[in-house]
Amino acid sequence: MSVGIASVPQIAPGFRLQWEPMQDAHVLLYPEGMVKLNASAGEILKRCDGAANVAAITADIERQFDTTGLGDDVLAFLDIATRQGWVQIA
Amino acid sequence: MNAVQKTAPAAAIGSPHWLLCELTYRCPLHCAFCYNPVDFARHEAELSTDDWLRVLREARALGAVQCGFSGGEPLQRKDLETLVAEARALGYYTNLITSGIGLNAERAQRLKQAGLDHVQLSFQDSTREVNDFLSSTRTFDLKREAAALIKANGWPMVMNCVIHRLNIDHIERIIELAIELDAQYLELANVQFYSWAQLNREQLLPTREQLQRAERITRQWRERLGSKMKLIFVVPDYYETRPKKCMNGWGNIFLTIAPDGTALPCHTARMLPGLAFPNVREHGVREIWYESEGFNRYRGTGWMKEPCASCPEKENDYGGCRCQAYMLAQDPAAADPVCDKSPKHAVVAAIVDQAQQQRSIVEAKPLLFRDPKNSKALSGLGTSALP
Numbered sequence: 001m002s003v004g005i006a007s008v009p010q011i012a013p014g015f016r017l018q019w020e021p022m023q024d025a026h027v028l029l030y031p032e033g034m035v036k037l038n039a040s041a042g043e044i045l046k047r048c049d050g051a052a053n054v055a056a057i058t059a060d061i062e063r064q065f066d067t068t069g070l071g072d073d074v075l076a077f078l079d080i081a082t083r084q085g086w087v088q089i090a
Numbered sequence: 091m092n093a094v095q096k097t098a099p100a101a102a103i104g105s106p107h108w109l110l111c112e113l114t115y116r117c118p119l120h121c122a123f124c125y126n127p128v129d130f131a132r133h134e135a136e137l138s139t140d141d142w143l144r145v146l147r148e149a150r151a152l153g154a155v156q157c158g159f160s161g162g163e164p165l166q167r168k169d170l171e172t173l174v175a176e177a178r179a180l181g182y183y184t185n186l187i188t189s190g191i192g193l194n195a196e197r198a199q200r201l202k203q204a205g206l207d208h209v210q211l212s213f214q215d216s217t218r219e220v221n222d223f224l225s226s227t228r229t230f231d232l233k234r235e236a237a238a239l240i241k242a243n244g245w246p247m248v249m250n251c252v253i254h255r256l257n258i259d260h261i262e263r264i265i266e267l268a269i270e271l272d273a274q275y276l277e278l279a280n281v282q283f284y285s286w287a288q289l290n291r292e293q294l295l296p297t298r299e300q301l302q303r304a305e306r307i308t309r310q311w312r313e314r315l316g317s318k319m320k321l322i323f324v325v326p327d328y329y330e331t332r333p334k335k336c337m338n339g340w341g342n343i344f345l346t347i348a349p350d351g352t353a354l355p356c357h358t359a360r361m362l363p364g365l366a367f368p369n370v371r372e373h374g375v376r377e378i379w380y381e382s383e384g385f386n387r388y389r390g391t392g393w394m395k396e397p398c399a400s401c402p403e404k405e406n407d408y409g410g411c412r413c414q415a416y417m418l419a420q421d422p423a424a425a426d427p428v429c430d431k432s433p434k435h436a437v438v439a440a441i442v443d444q445a446q447q448q449r450s451i452v453e454a455k456p457l458l459f460r461d462p463k464n465s466k467a468l469s470g471l472g473t474s475a476l477p
Contacts, residue, residue, distance in 0.1 A: 014208060014274065016183060016248030022105055022153030030185035031208040031248050034107065034156060080247065085317055 003054060003078045005071070008090040010050030017045050028086055035086070043078055044077055050090050054078060103389065105153030106345040106379055107183070110141065111168070112357060114162040114349050117460075118191045120226035121214065123252050123287040123294060124460040126162065127360055131465035132292025133350045139169040141370065143176050144348055148375035150180040155343065157182035165192030171200045179206030185210060185405065187250075191229055199238045200439070210277075212246040216263035224256065226459040239273040250274040253304065254281040254294040255445075261304045265311050269319060276319060278308060280326035284358045284413060286460045293457055295445040301329060328438055329347045333410025333426035340388035340412065345379060354380045355385055358413050362422045388412050388423075395423055397431045 003009070009026045011017055016029045019042075026042030028035040037045065041062075047057040051086040115130040137145075138180040146157070157177045164170055165188055177184045186201070187210045211233065214221040218230035240247045245270065249268045253261065261278065268276040280301075281287050281294050296304075305323065312321045327334050337344045337356045351369045354360060360367065367384040368377075379385055387393060391404050398409040409415070410426020418427040418437050425432040458464060 013244070016207065018181060020153070020155060027155065029207075030157065030158065031210070031246050032158070032185055034183075083317075085320075 003075055003082055003089065005055040005058070005075070006053050007078070008050060008053045009048040009057075009078055009082070009087045010090050011045065011048055012085055012088045017042075030086075040073070041077060041081075044074055045081070045087070048078075048087055103380055104342065106149060107154060107343040108156045108158070108345065109146070109149040109154040110158045110160055110344065110346040110357065111145070111173070112160050112162065112346060112348050113142070113163075113173070116166040116217070117162040117189070118166075118227060119189050119229060120459040120461040121252075121286070122224055122226070122290045122457040122459050123254060123281045125282070125285050125287065125358060126460065127358070128285050128289065128460075129151075129465060130162075131462055131471055132469045133348065133352070136167075137170060137350045137351045137370070141351060142169075142173050145370050145375060146177050146180060146182070147175065149345060150177075150182060152376055152379060155182060156185065158185045158187050160187040163189050163191060165197065171197075171204045174201055174206050175204035178207070181208050183453070188212070188236070189225075189229065191227075191234045191380050193236045193239055195239060198243050202243045202245075202279035206245065208248065209245045210250050211237055211240060211273075212250045212252070213264070213267070214251065215257045216260050216267045220257055220260065224457075226461070234271070237273075241272055244276075247271070247273045247364045248277060250277040250279060252281050253296075254287075255296040255300065256294065258296045258300045258304050262307050262311075265308070267320070269315075273319060275322060277322045277324065278304075279322075279324040282327065284361075284417075286458065288417065289458050290291040292444070292455060295328065295441065296326065297446050298329065298442070301326065326413075327414075327428045328442055330428055331430040333407050333414070334426040335407045336411035336414075336426075339390075339408045341379070341385040342389070345375070353382070353384070355388070356413070359384075360440045361413055364417055365422070393423055395425075397433075399423050401431065430471075 016032055017026060020027050023036055026037045026046065028037060030065055044057065047060060054074060058071050062068050062070055078087060082089065114136055115126055115134055159170065164186060174184050184205065184207045186206055190211050213233055214224040221230040222228050249271065251264050265276060283291050287294055308321055308323045315321065341355045344356060345359045347370060348354060351371045352360065352367050353370055354367055365384055365387055368382045394404060394409055398404050410428055412422045414426050414428065415424040416422040419434040427434040427438050429435065
C-alpha cells in the first residue's frame with residue numbers, strides 16, 4: 001500500500017521510538033536491533049502517533065521549522081519507513 | 091592479577107549499545123551445540139539481584155539501549171521480572187532470550203506488566219523427535235505452549251533455530267512451523283563452532299550440498315513470504331572465504347555480563363588465554379568498558395599482525411573472531427583462519443573436506459550433551475563417562 005497525504009501512520013507494534021542523549025539522536029528500537037535516525041527522520045516519526053495524517057504531520061513540521069514544500073520529502077521517507085516495517089498505516 | 095590494569099585507551103572508544111545479561115548457566119535443556127562455556131560448572135556463583143540492578147543502571151548511563159536477558163535459561167531466575175521492570179524503566183528495549191521452558195500464563199502476565207518488549211524463543215527442530223533428541227529433554231510441546239503465550243501477550247516473536255547437519259534437511263518444515271506459530275522473524279542460525287558445538291563439530295557441520303539446498307529453500311520462502319515474516323539466514327562461516335565481523339568489532343558495541351559477573355566483549359571470550367576479564371563485583375561498568383585490558387586488547391586494528399595489519403579489508407571484519415583464531419591457529423591475535431588470506435586457512439579447508447563424507451557420524455560418535463555432569467568432568471571437577 002502506498003502512502004498518501006490522507007494516510008495516518010503510526011509506529012509499528014514491537015517498535016519503539018525514543019530520544020537517546022548519548023547518541024544525540026532519535027533511535028528506533030525493535031527486537032535485538034536499532035536504527036539511529038537523522039534529524040528529519042526523527043521529526044517525522046515522532047509525529048506518527050496514529051492520529052495525525054501525513055498532511056497534518058507535514059504542516060506541523062513546516063510550521064516548527066518555518067519552511068514550506070516538505071510534502072514530497074515526508075511522503076518519500078514514510079514510504080521507505082512503511083516498507084521497512086517501522087511504520088504502519090492505521 | 092588485577093583485571094583492570096590501566097591501558098592506554100584506543101582513540102575515540104564509542105559507547106556500548108548492547109548489554110547482554112547472562113543471568114544464569116542453569117538450564118533445563120542440554121543442547122549439544124550450546125555456546126555456554128564447557129566448564130560452566132566452575133562459574134556458577136551468580137550475581138545477586140542488587141548486583142544486576144546496578145549493572146543495568148551503569149550500562150544505561152554509558153548509553154546501552156538494547157538489553158538481552160539470556161543464560162542458560164533466564165526464566166530460572168526468580169527475580170527476572172524485577173530486572174525486566176528496572177531495565178524497561180531505565181529506557182532499554184528489553185529482550186528475553188529463552189527456551190520457553192518455565193514460561194506459564196502467570197509469569198507471562200508478570201513480565202508483560204514489567205514492560206518486557208520482545209521474546210526470542212528457541213526451537214531445536216520442527217519435529218518433536220529431533221527437538222527432544224538434540225536438547226536431550228522432552229520439551230517440544232512446552233515450546234509450542236510458550237509460543238502461544240508470547241502471541242497471546244502481544245509480544246513480537248523471534249523464533250530462533252540453530253541449524254546444523256542433523257536438522258538442516260528439515261529447513262522447510264522449520265519455516266512452516268514458524269509460520270504456523272505466527273513468528274515475525276525466523277533466525278535460521280547455522281551453528282558456530284564454540285564451546286559445546288566445538289566438541290561436537292564432526293557431528294554438526296553440514297555438507298556443502300546440504301547447505302546449498304537450505305539456502306535455496308530459504309530464498310524461495312523469503313520471496314513467498316515478503317514482509318509477512320522476516321527470514322534471517324546466518325551462514326556457517328567455515329564455508330566462507332572472509333571471516334565474520336565478530337561482535338561487530340571487539341569492545342565496539344557489545345557488553346556481555348556472565349552469570350558470575352565477569353564482563354566480556356563476547357560470550358565466549360573467556361576461553362582466550364593470557365587475558366583477564368574484569369568482574370562487576372569489583373569494578374564499575376564505565377571503568378570496565380573504557381579502561382580494562384580485557385576490553386582494550388583487541389579493539390580497533392592496532393593489535394593486528396600480518397596478513398591483517400596491511401590488509402585493505404581490515405576495517406570490514408576486524409580480522410574476524412579472536413576465539414576462532416585461538417582455537418584453529420593457537421594464537422588469539424592471528425587472522426581468523428576462515429579467511430583465505432590466513433596462513434592457517436588449510437585447517438578450515440580440511441575440516442570442511444572431512445564434513446563432505448556421507449557416513450552416519452552420530453552413530454560413529456555419540457553427541458556430548460551440555461549438562462552439569464559433563465561440564466564438571468570437562469572442568470576436572472568430577473567424573474563421568476566422557477570419551
